[in-house]
Amino acid sequence: MAKQKTLTHLDPAGRPAMVDVSAKAVTARAASAECRVRFPAEVASQLRASGLRSAKGAIVDTAIIAGTMAVKRTHELIPFCHPLPIDGCRFAIDWQGERELNITCTVRTTHRTGVEMEALTGATIAALTVYDMCKALSHRIVLGPAKLTGKRGGRRDVGDAP
Structure with a gap:
């Protein structure tokens, strides 16, 4: 029978708590996340x-600059994220079809905890920056979905290899 999953950021009394990672091994960790930006057809045409x-x-x-800055400051934005040394941060930003821009952020560290939140933060802040830079053309720009596409290192690997 599978072990029931529990929320990791709650203490035994149900109060918010940062996860204690001191007993975990230091290993190479990587995560990738993506966020889409969908433009109205006329805006996409103009941007192309x-x-x-x-x-x-x-x-x-x-x-890319905004997303990288966000990756490095994730622990200041998300209350229970640990400050991490970021070994690498890369972005891929490409058109997906005629109207969607796909933003992928891949983050690497060698530490006791993973970088999923850093990758998600980088991808979404990069998408918000695209919105900010293009909002003069239209406020009908849509962001999302934002999602983790893969992680390696730690207890288990998930999704596509970053």
Whole structure:
């Protein structure tokens, strides 16, 4: 019979608590996450023609910088995330079809806990940055879904290898 899963950020009394990772082994960890940005057809056409530049500058370059900054500050945004040394952070931003931009963030560390939250934070903040840079063209831009696509290291591997 499978062991029942429990929430890890609650203490025995049901109060919020940071997970104690001191007994875990230090291992290589990696995670990838993605977030989509869907544009109205006329906006997508305009962005393709401009090479993904707006009046505010290079959209993809700015999104990568913002996403990287967010990865490094995830522990300041999500209450129970541990501050982690980030060994690597890479973004892939490509058109998916005619109207969707796919943003993938892959994060690596060598530590006692994983970087899933850092990858998710990087991908979503990069997507929010794209929205911010393009909102003058339309407020009908849609973000999401944001999802973890894979993780390696730790107790179990999930999804596609980062």
